[in-house]
Amino acid sequence: MKNKDFAVFVLTYGRSDRVITYETLIKCGYIGKIYFICSDDDKQLKEYQSLYKDKVIVFSKKDYKGTFDIGDNFNDDRVVVYARNACFDIAKNLGITYFMVLDDDYNRFDYSFKKDLQYNTAHKPIKNINKVFDVLLNFYKETNMKSIAMGQGGDFIGGHQSGLWKKQISRKCMNSFLCSTKRPFQFVSRINEDTTTYTYLGSKGDLFFTTALLRLNQKDTQSNEGGLTDIYLDQGTYVKSFYSVMYMPSSITINTMGIAHRRLHHRVKWNNTVPVILEEKHKK
DSSP, rough: OOOOOOEEEEEEEEEEOOHHHHHHHHTTOOOSSSEEETTOOTHHHHHHHHHHHEEEEEGGGGGGSSSSOOOOOOOOOOSSSHHHHHHHHHHHHHOOEEEEEEEOOOOEEEEEOTTTSOEEEEEOOOOOOHHHHHHHHHHTTTTTSSSSEEEEEETTTTTTGGGHHHHSSSOOOOOEEEETTTTOOOSSSSSSSSHHHHHHTTTTOOOOEHHHHHHHHHOOOOSSSSTTTTHHHHHHHHHHHHHHHHHHHTTEEEEEEEESSEEEEEEEEEGGGGGHHHHHHHHO
């Protein structure tokens, strides 16, 4: 990579033998710095350290309790939001300014366009993800955004008619986060923290984006043991989505999604989420 002041942080818990994201990055040609962010309450911590040596960075959730709004008074810490917030301190301690935060269960990184820049319905795997990260980082540096993400499967429902593809860039940020220690922010909400954070901070004027040109694919939620699977199975998708509703009741609602097997999921009403600029004709 041309940008040396950059690293990938893979947030992982209870999956020392199957950090799928790491394997996928290697397949995509990644040669830059990479670290595995683990909490000290992980029962597989020794296995991680045995496999990945000095690439394992250990933090304590206790150090971050009470430092941000968790959204409830429960005591269930089987969540990733602590790791997300710890990443800014970890990057500073490592002397790194820019970092990409990824979950541990991504099995594809793809281009979503063809050579003629038209929408690509077929998977087109990224073979040199170093160049992709360089371009994405250069774009990030030229803006004042807090973070930018790759698109994900649901963003492209409808193909070339999907909302994200038509816009090419959208004011949301989920699953992957390009961040900087120079532009710190705090994730909020015990679960569904990505949606809650980009809407809550977006309502205050902070910029979070997703690009339509890149997409990642995640293993089916709740089918991959470890990570957040246990808490999702215990609490269900209704509770997960309702955290975001509590923070942003004017813009987030609970709806159903899916066809064969419908499940509850959140929906963001974007016009009710972020500040807008009114035309002069509306000025009183």
